[in-house]
Amino acid sequence: MTTTTIDARGSYCPGPLLELIAGLKLIEIGDEIEVWSSDMGSVKDIPEWVAKVGHEMGETVEQDGYWSLRIRKSK
Amino acid sequence: MSAGPLFVVLASPEHEKVQLAGMMASVAAVSERPTQLFVSMAAIMIFEKGLSAEARYKGGAFSAAMLEKGAPDAIELFAQGKILGDLKIIACSMALAIQEWSLDDLEDGLFDEAGGLTKFLSDAEAGELIVL
Numbered sequence: 001m002t003t004t005t006i007d008a009r010g011s012y013c014p015g016p017l018l019e020l021i022a023g024l025k026l027i028e029i030g031d032e033i034e035v036w037s038s039d040m041g042s043v044k045d046i047p048e049w050v051a052k053v054g055h056e057m058g059e060t061v062e063q064d065g066y067w068s069l070r071i072r073k074s075k
Numbered sequence: 076m077s078a079g080p081l082f083v084v085l086a087s088p089e090h091e092k093v094q095l096a097g098m099m100a101s102v103a104a105v106s107e108r109p110t111q112l113f114v115s116m117a118a119i120m121i122f123e124k125g126l127s128a129e130a131r132y133k134g135g136a137f138s139a140a141m142l143e144k145g146a147p148d149a150i151e152l153f154a155q156g157k158i159l160g161d162l163k164i165i166a167c168s169m170a171l172a173i174q175e176w177s178l179d180d181l182e183d184g185l186f187d188e189a190g191g192l193t194k195f196l197s198d199a200e201a202g203e204l205i206v207l
Contacts, residue, residue, distance in 0.1 A: 018155045022155075
């Protein structure tokens with residue numbers, strides 16, 4: 001299992017989500033992506049999308065001025 | 076969110092509405108919701124090939140701020156919706172004729188075809204229709 005970090009800080013909605021989706025296409029099932037986003041909407045939008053399409057949402061952690069969201073590719 | 080397809084008519088060239096169309100079309104398309112965008116009236120003009128962002132995007136109280144703050148480029152949002160999701164973009168054949176344009180005058184890689192409103196509205200009976 002590998003973890004890829006996507007630094008989407010400074011990107012506005014829906015930029016972080018689209019960067020996540022592009023990143024998921026490049027990794028294997030079981031691998032994880034950690035998205036860093038300073039966009040407040042992404043904190044709800046990304047888990048909503050992940051649940052809708054059937055991936056697995058890990059923890060969301062508020063950092064200094066941004067959020068870190070962990071997603072595992074499930075399909 | 077409904078599981079049915081989403082159909083968006085973009086008729087306004089106003090930056091705010093173009094941006095919202097890009098946001099909705101791209102997000103719906105990547106969320107396993109087939110999406111069609113029908114570009115008509117003056118909205119066709121913002122898709123002219125080769126324009127700078129400053130020349131392309133005008134109108135609406137948020138336009139200048141979106142350009143200054145670096146909001147995602149609407150054309151890029153449409154392109155990402157096509158690459159990452161199920162997004163079909165149709166250029167209104169009437170709008171093209173009024174401009175004396177063909178698909179070759181529009182940004183490369185975005186438009187699937189030139190088409191008419193009747194076919195689009197017929198397809199839209201299967202889903203939800205939004206007009207901007």
